[in-house]
Amino acid sequence: MAERSAHLPLWVRVAVPLVVLAAALVIGSGAFDSGPPTVAERAAAIEANVRCPSCTDVSVAESNATTAIAVRHQIQSMVAAGRSTADIDQALVAEYGETILLVPPDAGGVPLIYVVPLVLGAAALAGVGVVFWRRSRAFDALKAKEPVA
Numbered sequence: 001m002a003e004r005s006a007h008l009p010l011w012v013r014v015a016v017p018l019v020v021l022a023a024a025l026v027i028g029s030g031a032f033d034s035g036p037p038t039v040a041e042r043a044a045a046i047e048a049n050v051r052c053p054s055c056t057d058v059s060v061a062e063s064n065a066t067t068a069i070a071v072r073h074q075i076q077s078m079v080a081a082g083r084s085t086a087d088i089d090q091a092l093v094a095e096y097g098e099t100i101l102l103v104p105p106d107a108g109g110v111p112l113i114y115v116v117p118l119v120l121g122a123a124a125l126a127g128v129g130v131v132f133w134r135r136s137r138a139f140d141a142l143k144a145k146e147p148v149a
Contacts, residue, residue, distance in 0.1 A: 010136055014129075043079040046088055047072055049103045053096055071096075 026032075037045070047061040052068040060068040060075070071092070078088045092100045 010132060014132070039076075039079050042085070043072075043076045046075050046079065046085055049101060050075065050092060051100050051102050053100065057102075059102055 044061060048059050050060045050071060052058045052060050052063040052065055053071065054065050054067040055063050058068075060071045074092075075088060078091065083091075089101060098104075
């Protein structure tokens with residue numbers, strides 16, 4: 001079996017595992033999940049990102065304080081009314097201040113923290129590809145120089 005895979009071209013030995021990895025990442029990411037979230041799911045997602053006004057670093061979804069319950073009801077009524085997540089966040093910030101949000105609002109654009117690893121990963125893959133390509137050419141040259149017995 002090992003002899004059989006040794007005769008496969010280099011691009012096949014590299015491409016097949018990469019294709020399998022890419023397929024696993026796409027399937028695992030939930031890209032094929034369908035259907036918009038329900039009202040309860042949207043409200044729960046928003047509640048998980050809103051800080052309890054009377055607690056320290058606890059979301060309103062996790063807290064049973066009366067202020068957290070009030071904020072949960074407020075969020076549920078706004079979601080039921082069809083308001084967007086951005087509108088709900090704005091209303092809560094206007095009423096309670098910016099500290100009400102556990103996750104700060106997106107500043108826009110693509111953060112550098114996402115771009116740098118992608119560029120470094122692509123450079124590393126290119127470097128590994130160049131090394132494999134050079135070694136395979138050197139190996140082929142050695143095989144060509146070797147006398148046939």
